[in-house]
Amino acid sequence: MSVLAVGTVAFDRIETPFGKRERALGGSAMYITMAARFMSDDVQLIAVVGNDFPNEYIEDMRSRGIDLSGLEIRKDELTFAWGGRYHYDLNQRDTIYTDLNVLSSFHPVISEGHKEPKVLCLGNLDPVVQNSVLDQVARPSIVICDTMNYWIEHTPDQLKKILPKVDCLVINDSEARELSGEPNLVVASRKIRDMGPQIVVVKKGEHGALMFAEGTFFTVPAYPLEDIQDPTGAGDAFMGGFAGYLSGCREINLDSLKSALVHGSAIASFTVEHFGPEGLYDLTKAEIEKRIKAFQLLTSIPSV
Amino acid sequence: MSVLAVGTVAFDRIETPFGKRERALGGSAMYITMAARFMSDDVQLIAVVGNDFPNEYIEDMRSRGIDLSGLEIRKDELTFAWGGRYHYDLNQRDTIYTDLNVLSSFHPVISEGHKEPKVLCLGNLDPVVQNSVLDQVARPSIVICDTMNYWIEHTPDQLKKILPKVDCLVINDSEARELSGEPNLVVASRKIRDMGPQIVVVKKGEHGALMFAEGTFFTVPAYPLEDIQDPTGAGDAFMGGFAGYLSGCREINLDSLKSALVHGSAIASFTVEHFGPEGLYDLTKAEIEKRIKAFQLLTSIPSV
Numbered sequence: 001m002s003v004l005a006v007g008t009v010a011f012d013r014i015e016t017p018f019g020k021r022e023r024a025l026g027g028s029a030m031y032i033t034m035a036a037r038f039m040s041d042d043v044q045l046i047a048v049v050g051n052d053f054p055n056e057y058i059e060d061m062r063s064r065g066i067d068l069s070g071l072e073i074r075k076d077e078l079t080f081a082w083g084g085r086y087h088y089d090l091n092q093r094d095t096i097y098t099d100l101n102v103l104s105s106f107h108p109v110i111s112e113g114h115k116e117p118k119v120l121c122l123g124n125l126d127p128v129v130q131n132s133v134l135d136q137v138a139r140p141s142i143v144i145c146d147t148m149n150y151w152i153e154h155t156p157d158q159l160k161k162i163l164p165k166v167d168c169l170v171i172n173d174s175e176a177r178e179l180s181g182e183p184n185l186v187v188a189s190r191k192i193r194d195m196g197p198q199i200v201v202v203k204k205g206e207h208g209a210l211m212f213a214e215g216t217f218f219t220v221p222a223y224p225l226e227d228i229q230d231p232t233g234a235g236d237a238f239m240g241g242f243a244g245y246l247s248g249c250r251e252i253n254l255d256s257l258k259s260a261l262v263h264g265s266a267i268a269s270f271t272v273e274h275f276g277p278e279g280l281y282d283l284t285k286a287e288i289e290k291r292i293k294a295f296q297l298l299t300s301i302p303s304v
Numbered sequence: 305m306s307v308l309a310v311g312t313v314a315f316d317r318i319e320t321p322f323g324k325r326e327r328a329l330g331g332s333a334m335y336i337t338m339a340a341r342f343m344s345d346d347v348q349l350i351a352v353v354g355n356d357f358p359n360e361y362i363e364d365m366r367s368r369g370i371d372l373s374g375l376e377i378r379k380d381e382l383t384f385a386w387g388g389r390y391h392y393d394l395n396q397r398d399t400i401y402t403d404l405n406v407l408s409s410f411h412p413v414i415s416e417g418h419k420e421p422k423v424l425c426l427g428n429l430d431p432v433v434q435n436s437v438l439d440q441v442a443r444p445s446i447v448i449c450d451t452m453n454y455w456i457e458h459t460p461d462q463l464k465k466i467l468p469k470v471d472c473l474v475i476n477d478s479e480a481r482e483l484s485g486e487p488n489l490v491v492a493s494r495k496i497r498d499m500g501p502q503i504v505v506v507k508k509g510e511h512g513a514l515m516f517a518e519g520t521f522f523t524v525p526a527y528p529l530e531d532i533q534d535p536t537g538a539g540d541a542f543m544g545g546f547a548g549y550l551s552g553c554r555e556i557n558l559d560s561l562k563s564a565l566v567h568g569s570a571i572a573s574f575t576v577e578h579f580g581p582e583g584l585y586d587l588t589k590a591e592i593e594k595r596i597k598a599f600q601l602l603t604s605i606p607s608v
Binding site: 206210217219255262 | 599
């Protein structure tokens with residue numbers, strides 16, 4: 001069953017204490033689809049790039065089964081570019097630059113073949129664009145949405161307009177606090193639920209994720225890794241794994257949401273072990289399954 | 305089977321956004337024993353107070369089954385006093401003052417009845433004092449030790465002298481990073497294991513705890529609470545619950561350590577719901593068991 005992801009495809013300039021990449025393949029839609037493809041064989045990407053975007057990157061995605069017919073390529077414009085620097089503890093990053101380029105006039109038109117996704121992922125993007133995509137598709141089984149502090153601060157009204165149409169909001173802890181105005185994440189999750197999304201997933205980086213759904217909480221840790229190279233895209237890959245898993249579920253209920261959360265966390269853990277999306281290129285389903293078993297050992301409380 | 309805890313008994317001045325307490329009952333040994341008593345009926349406290357310490361507080365502890373025969377009461381001296389202020393997000397606190405008073409000349413002499421504990425808890429204290437207690441008792445089944453940034457910075461040599469004799473070090477994440485010189489907690493845990501303790505428990509406050517034991521990791525989240533009043537003593541109560549649970553185990557192995565971690569987390573969650581040790585006063589075993597079941601729901605991955 002299909003996963004449709006709208007978001008960015010970008011050039012990322014990444015700097016961590018362990019290395020650097022210039023013009024690496026990046027963007028929320030890229031990470032979401034690159035992760036979702038492990039769980040779904042119908043993964044569709046909606047995004048825009050400029051004429052400077054290399055065929056090699058298109059091939060990196062297409063060869064991995066991602067449907068790129070929704071990738072608009074603009075002549076005479078440049079691809080969205082982001083540059084960031086991570087610090088030694090990897091929990092904080094500085095954005096060095098954000099060149100919107102093609103993104104500043106992105107008005108995606110969804111084609112017929114993409115209008116009935118089972119799972120719709122609204123990757124981090126202007127909520128106006130997210131809203132327009134939502135309005136163009138038939139009601140999916142689940143609408144999953146990400147956002148960031150920029151939209152919370154600059155377009156709160158647009159964001160609050162879309163939230164009632166969202167089933168599941170996936171945001172990080174500082175964003176959950178900012179959106180709700182509440183430091184306590186339990187209270188913050190409740191307040192966000194009051195804004196619309198009945199499922200709230202709070203990503204906490206190295207501390208894992210907290211999900212509030214069906215009146216209860218579920219937590220999953222981050223997989224303890226000794227060698228973290230680059231956290232870029234981990235949150236988007238998490239969302240892709242989460243969405244991809246749900247696309248294969250007959251029913252979306254608490255158990256399938258819990259499993260989806262673990263699948264998302266497992267895929268995110270592979271992402272951070274390498275730079276950019278490199279950790280997702282040659283990853284196998286068997287490796288993901290093995291890590292999910294490790295998650296079970298990591299968290300299962302013995303009945304002593 | 306017995307738990308012997310050496311540490312502080314103190315007057316705490318606590319200020320959080322939700323209230324204030326002056327001269328509240330506090331101290332690491334108090335919290336450890338107050339928590340361990342739920343799992344063990346032989347809990348012994350080793351600490352020192354001044355003649356200003358009220359009988360009422362002694363009764364608060366004694367009436368809950370804590371053996372206070374190792375509590376030294378010094379004439380003409382004042383009880384150790386600490387004052388701290390928590391901020392709105394409760395993850396950070398400022399120490400307002402630390403009046404060592406009786407603590408500056410604390411040289412505990414362990415009496416015959418306390419020399420064969422099953423579990424020895426070395427609460428946060430000068431490592432020289434911790435070492436002297438360790439040298440006075442017969443080898444326990446497990447030696448559990450806490451420390452803090454002050455001792456890591458000011459008496460690193462004394463600390464490194466005691467670590468090889470410690471089975472389990474329980475410290476918070478920033479202390480683990482400082483002690484090991486490593487930002488990555490997986491690497492930090494390995495480096496700490498090289499210093500002696502084969503079990504490392506890293507407390508992460510609202511993010512739960514990470515345990516490294518028998519070559520593997522285990523995680524437990526903090527219980528998601530809507531109403532946190534005061535984090536004071538949560539780490540010590542955690543250690544007390546952890547130690548108390550282990551004192552009742554025939555064998556200390558990975559499964560019993562995992563269960564101990566969950567018991568410690570459950571008791572810590574009750575601590576933070578009230579000021580000082582108030583949340584532990586009338587707590588029942590049934591309430592703790594109920595919360596442990598909730599922890600299982602919170603973390604158990606369905607086999608979908």
